[in-house]
Ligand SMILES: [Zn+2]
């Protein structure tokens with residue numbers, strides 16, 4: 001029997017990537033009958049599907065974020081590593097190391113194997129299971145940081161920068177802008193690993209997700225509501241909040257705050273400057289350039305499909321390694337901070353005269 | 366390289382002055398010699414070596430990185446040093462070279478050996494260290510802090526005023542070991558004999574009504590307060606310098622003043638643009654201050670001069686302990702003898718009593734005058750801002766009621782707030798024209814009010830700027846109005862700031878441009894000409 005090439009059974013439709021024999025979409029961009037979801041970020045896990053298959057953690061996150069009734073008419077949990085047959089397609093979920101519950105979707109059909117990795121990273125993350133490489137015929141990857149200039153330093157190094165700043169400015173509130181699902185909890189867990197065992201104050205938008213992480217076994221320590229705290233109490237305190245809140249009125253109540261931001265985009269100084277950040281922390285939940293290439297190499301796939309991000313440079317780099325690269329150009333997935341930027345004019349603000357504005361990676365806002 | 370790179374990175378993103386000082390202080394306190402001295406030299410612009418060419422940096426990078434990926438990345442990042450720093454492969458994890466090691470090696474590495482040497486360093490560095498290294502060796506280092514700020518930080522570290530450091534500064538060379546030895550109590554104060562060092566300036570307090578009531582008027586002398594910048598002229602056997610009152614060396618920007626310094630001594634005065642003896646508007650001086658080295662055309666168009674009012678050293682005789690009256694006599698005698706070009710004496714003003722002075726001050730509406738200076742005749746020249754011997758008595762500001770037109774978000778801590786306001790006045794044909802921009806003058810509460818008013822009355826947006834309904838009147842105060850060809854309205858305001866938000870006043874009743882134009886002072890005041898208008902005419 002001839003092994004079918006994955007391009008004969010995985011198709012790009014307007015709804016998203018479709019597994020034809022299995023009859024399901026992966027991270028569909030609009031409501032569909034059958035969806036397999038890689039992880040709980042809002043650009044991947046959308047509301048209103050009929051049947052949803054995902055890890056138990058991802059399903060819990062979806063219910064918490066959109067309400068049980070919008071998180072799928074029927075929800076089927078599938079643990080990491082347990083094979084499931086869907087109309088002849090064997091589906092297995094493997095950890096993607098992106099956020100709690102995040103999974104790569106491994107599909108095998110008639111001897112041909114494709115892996116849709118969703119969003120993933122290779123750095124240590126105390127809040128989720130580490131990425132597991134899977135050999136395959138086609139590896140489907142993101143390329144949020146698909147430029148060789150994006151290399152994330154060890155996160156402990158970035159946390160140390162923050163703690164040093166706290167020692168130097170013990171009166172100032174240190175506010176870390178971090179996306180509410182995944183990044184926030186990771187930053188909190190990293191602070192705990194670094195020995196910060198005092199209270200950490202959190203913005204209201206983080207409360208339910210932090211509680212969910214705790215319920216599901218991720219220890220975050222003493223968390224308190226930042227909004228209820230007195231200005232005086234927040235002197236020298238660490239506050240974690242969504243990035244948009246830091247820049248807005250909410251952040252202004254704080255005591256001469258040091259505005260930090262945990263994001264892979266902080267690697268490029270001009271971007272950090274434009275975001276009005278005083279303490280950039282290069283901490284990302286996406287693979288950096290080296291880890292994209294490493295993961296692709298470990299998948300040992302002769303062919304790589306790129307879903308979203310800066311695919312051009314990545315595909316060029318693959319061609320140098322005799323790997324065939326193909327851009328799927330799925331529009332609708334976002335970069336590091338899905339839906340997080342305020343609908344403010346900040347993103348559209350023109351550069352100051354004389355400033356060089358780097359082109360913004362597709363979907364990176 | 367590691368602490369230096371961390372300092373540079375943090376300074377780059379830190380808007381606050383006090384925070385910058387704290388960062389510098391922490392760096393100097395915790396970094397060993399001679400690295401910290403070289404860092405200080407880098408900040409002060411005192412490091413010199415043959416800079417590496419960007420083309421060479423590009424070349425060593427291309428030997429390691431695919432050309433296409435490099436070009437795309439450069440395009441994305443927009444800065445060569447940063448692109449190289451980020452894209453450089455992490456091959457040999459190790460310890461970055463010390464700053465002093467780099468500086469020493471740059472002095473004695475041959476041109477041929479330089480590329481391999483730099484590549485070797487880049488291999489050992491992390492991206493932040495690479496940026497610092499590349500900016501340093503290509504001569505593109507922009508530190509987000511001035512030399513003055515570094516000296517303030519050093520002063521804080523040692524419990525000394527920064528001016529004490531200025532006094533010894535110009536006799537020293539990187540890495541300034543005698544300076545650090547002195548600051549840390551291991552050696553006496555370095556001797557700056559013969560060097561053209563800055564001498565700490567004596568500053569005045571603003572005269573408030575309460576002070577005016579208790580002042581012994583007979584003890585005071587009066588001078589005009591000129592609207593230029595305070596400078597110190599220093600000429601010693603070791604050289605000539607022109608300093609601002611914050612010890613910034615601006616010699617290169619004013620070569621004509623330097624050329625006129627044929628004497629030995631230290632003098633205190635006001636730097637002005639002077640045409641045929643008339644003081645030009647401050648905007649003209651600003652043109653010169655904006656240029657590090659002026660073109661011949663600028664020298665001709667904006668000729669600089671110094672109006673002298675004090676003498677600190679005559680030759681190497683220190684006159685600072687003498688009372689003002691004695692120094693004034695010395696100044697006049699010195700001036701009569703030297704008669705230097707491009708310099709004149711700021712006259713003493715005769716007055717009979719406080720009423721007399723108040724009248725003079727009220728009438729002082731010439732563009733070149735900000736008000737009066739009062740100096741005690743028996744006071745020595747003291748460093749800093751001692752309260753009592755010197756007062757500045759600024760004239761009351763002028764005011765207009767203007768209409769808010771545009772608002773822009775501020776910088777740093779105010780970056781989320783609409784805190785920069787463009788306001789306008791009505792032209793006779795009913796068109797509102799912008800006349801100025803104000804950033805300050807209001808309380809936090811008023812700022813919040815304006816911020817939400819702007820958000821709720823936006824009519825259109827241009828990037829960070831919002832245009833608003835022409836409905837809010839602001840009372841703007843300013844020190845002077847001057848003609849300007851660079852402003853659409855034809856007039857430029859000096860120090861505009863918001864004094865009140867006039868929610869009570871309909872926009873249609875705001876002031877007209879013509880009433881502002883009537884207050885424009887069309888030229889400076891000639892030497893010896895009367896400086897006073899009748900107060901009634903001024904307002
Ligand atoms: Zn994601």
Ligand SMILES: [Zn+2]
Nearest residue numbers: 043119333334
């Ligand atoms: Zn994503």
